[in-house]
Amino acid sequence: MKLDELLGPLGLEEAIAAIIERRFLHLPCGGGERLTTLLGWDSFVSILNLQRVGMRGIRVFKDGRPIPLSCLTGSRSGTSIDGSAFNRLSRQGVSVILNRLEHRSKDLHGLWCEAREGFACPAQLAYVANFGPGYALNAHFDRYDIIVVQVAGLKEWEILGDVVDVPDARKPTQINNDTVTHRFVMSPGDVMVLPYGLAHRCKIPDASLQLGILLERPHxxxxxxxxxxxxxxxxxxxxxxxxxxxxxxxxxxxxxxxxxxxxxxxxxxGPREFLLEEMRAIRSREVTAADLPPSVALDFED
CATH class of the missing domain: 1.10.287 (Helix Hairpins)
Structure with missing residues (x-):
């Protein structure tokens, strides 16, 4: 899938303008069937199978509490994720966050390349998968600007207060204003621009999958x-x-x-030379996803 297909009517120029202005934007786009087919649960499961407990890039939560990753291995020795153990956790409504997808998927590699070039800054891709009623994280803000695309299921969002001018990334849950300024539901195909420093929280009525483009602008x-x-x-x-x-x-x-x-x-x-150096590092940091071993799909059924 190309970046312009993912962004839909938002478009790259409008996304960049919103980020520069640090402007929250939610576009109910609909038509997420193709998105669900290309980047949906099959893609998530394939990447999940490549994860190992102890690797950076995987986190599990339930209603704001982190779940030990050892719960993913079940009785199996080693670091591989056990399908039965994962199924038990998913039935309890946990949420799984997978970062650095660009290093785990051939299909997402091209999308990542387009994103880093189009936005002209370091970027990473992340999945947030929710498996039942509840929520993953407590109210918080992110250090990065994020383009959020709903891939499957529904997700309820609440935006709290206004964008904080210079948020303290060391204290992401320190919310000074918890007034709900926007409340909406994202459906498959919907796109959102979430500026860094804008507090938010989510609720999940049922299984949900979202893809995020995290724009890691240097500070x-x-x-x-x-x-x-x-x-x-x-x-x-x-x-x-x-x-x-x-x-x-x-x-x-x-x-x-x-x-x-x-x-x-x-x-x-100076700062300009620093940013140019960062961009050169991005262009030289070629992903090795083409050499990844084939994955074996986990069984999500009983």
């Missing part, structure tokens, strides 16, 4: 972290501080030299 702290890595390569930034911090002259000289060295580093490697 200022990411740039500063990269500067720290580059600083170790510069002799002027490897000089030790004065032994006696009470020596005013020595400290003033050291502080001045340090400031000059940091400014010189930022002049040589």
């Amino acid at each position: 200022g702290c990411d740039y500063v972290k990269r500067l720290g890595e580059l600083a170790s390569e510069r002799p002027e930034l490897r000089r030790p501080a004065p032994i006696n911090c009470q020596d005013e002259k020595a400290m003033a000289r050291y502080e001045q030299e340090l400031r000059q060295a940091v400014v010189a580093l930022m002049d040589a490697f």
Whole structure:
């Protein structure tokens, strides 16, 4: 499936405009039959079979509480997911979040390539699968801008308050305003733009599957972290501080030299160079999904 097919009437340009403006957008598109066929439960199960307990990229929740991944292996030794154990969990209405789908599926590889090029920023794909009444996570906001597409089933959403200007990603559940500003149900084919910093919560009446494009725009702290890595390569930034911090002259000289060295580093490697480096890393990070082993479908029936 192509990116323009996935976005439907939203379109890439409108999606980018909404992200730039940090504007929430929900489009009831309908017509999700093709989406369900191409990216639905068969795709989810295929990717789930490739997961191993202990791998990054898989999380299980029930009504806001994390479920130990060891519950997925049942009595089987090892790290492979056991179909019977998974069936038991699914009948209890758990929710499963699978991240980094671009490294797990041949079909989603092309979609990921289009997304990272079209939005011109790092991206990842994620499934959120819900298997019964309840919810996965407590009210929270995300660190990323997310394009949400409902693939199968229905999902009830509540948007809380307004977009927080500079949210603290370390405290995603710290909601300052829990006033419901939007309440709606997403059906197969519906598309939503969810800006980072916009609090929300979901309820699931029955089995539901959604696909998300997570746009991982670097933050200022990411740039500063990269500067720290580059600083170790510069002799002027490897000089030790004065032994006696009470020596005013020595400290003033050291502080001045340090400031000059940091400014010189930022002049040589500014935010623009950092973002260009990130994009080069994206283009060189080719997925190896073509070499993945074939999966064996789990049995979702009793």
